[in-house]
Amino acid sequence: MRIGLASGLAIALGLAGCATSDAKPQSSANAAPPKQPGKTYNHDPYPSTYKPYPGVPTLVTNVTIFDGEGGKIDRGQILFADGKIVAIGASVQAPAGATVIDGAGKVVTPGIIDIHSHLGDYPSPGVQANSDGNEATGPVTADVWAEHSVWPQDPGFSRALANGGVTTLQVLPGSANLFGGRSVVLKNVYARTVQGMKFPGAPYGLKMACGENPKRVYGSKGRQPSTRMGNIAVDRATWARAAEYKRRWDKYEKDGGDPPSRDIAMDTLRGVLAGEILVQNHCYRADEMGIVLDMAKEFGYHVSAFHHGVEAYKIADLLKANDTCAAVWADWWGFKMESYDAISENLPILQNSGACAMIHSDDANGIQRLNQEVAKALAAGRRAGFTISDATAWTWLTYNPAKALGIADKTGSLKPGKMADVVLWNGNPFSVYARPEKVWIDGALLYDMNNPRLRPVSDFELGQPGSGDVK
Secondary structure, three states: OOHHHHHHHHHHHHHHHHHHOOOOOOOHHHHOOOOOOOOOOOOOEEEEOOOOOOOEEEEEEEEEEEEOOOEEEEEEEEEEEEOOEEEEOOOOOOOOEEEEEEEOEEEEEEEEEEEEEEEEOOOOOOOOOHHOHHHHHHHOOOEEEEHHHOOOOOHHHHHHHHHOOOOEEEEEEOOOOOOEEEEEEEEEOOOOOOOEEOOOOOOOEEEEEEHHHHHHHHHHHOOOOOOOOHHHHHHHHHHHHHHHHHHHHHHHHHHHOOOOOOOOHHHHHHHOOOOOEEEEEOOHHHHHHHHHHHHHHHHHOOEEEEEEOOOHHHHHHHHHHHHOOOEEEEOOOOOOOOOOOOOOOOHHHHHOOOOOOOOOOOOHHHHHHHHHHHHHHHHHHHOOOOOOOOOHHHOOOHHHHHHHHHOOOOOOOOOOOEEOOOEOOOOOOOOOOEEEEEEEEEEEEEEEEOOOOOOOOOOOHHOOOOOOOOO
């Protein structure tokens, strides 16, 4: 029987396959070498050098305690040592030799956290030479870092500590730009450098802004953005570039090869998209906050908090659903159109709706009276029929801002193991007559109203009229 050419070729190939089926696999020496990951850039080139001041074991007894998370203890006790809260309750066992303070008629709270400050970037004296908070040279300046403008000798830091009981604050760039740059979280202590104040382990923030400010600043220069739709257009184009930048760096860090070119602004935005850097967004109107939340979903980032949020009460349910906090004032309104539709019940409505709400200052004087600002909002809420306890309202000053800053595991409430950032008030802290009697940061007594030697004074103030003045 004759076999055709095609059939013969098929048989030959089949036999060849059988002949090689037991062959050894190809030598690994000829295989492609495994890919080596690329070396990434330093994500923390300016690390904190903060070291707590020394303290002593301290027990405060017979005192009303707001724990910062909504709890209250009457005639309670709190012990802190080695920089940490050790115990809190109706009765606490103190070690031998501990300093004991009778807190009868007084109130202990966690130290106040101001999530929106420009201290150090717009310091006192408030002159042009010290005006370093707004890099208003382009709508996208994500490359600037607020800490590189912070002047540690700003007398405002000590006033916030002594008059306001503020132990932690976030310093932000200004709101001229859509992407204003990185924020920094500081412990409110005296230090020679900003790194000596920097809160250890706190995430960076990205300051963003929507609304009137960017469109006014750049529209007046005849460039985009000059409208609200221009704001969002520039935002989206910038996030699209950031997403591509992240893809290139992610691939390089996984597979190696030639490293992509560095872009300092895109480093920050990549950090946001990776969840390392928290978005702190200046925004007043409810509709714009809604647009920003949609844009965040489009590009895969999370808005940690809207700042100012004059109309936050209109979208409390939306904020809750997106796990986005609102940092607001008690009653600042009407100074521009986007701040017009304000109500004094903003904070109570947010609280009643289950949203994360907090007070903020945005002001070197207001930071000294945040407890009074909360008192005003609390009173407005009660007049409107919202039943909110004093202890719950204190979350607007400490725990909620700690949450929005990503540091609630370290501070913001009086829980064992957390930093001993503690204020002893000489009365009800929601009274206009109350003021801090003592302030501890990491368990170190940094202010005592009864001891003139424990009143922080910056180098700049030494020898100046009113040095260390406290009112």
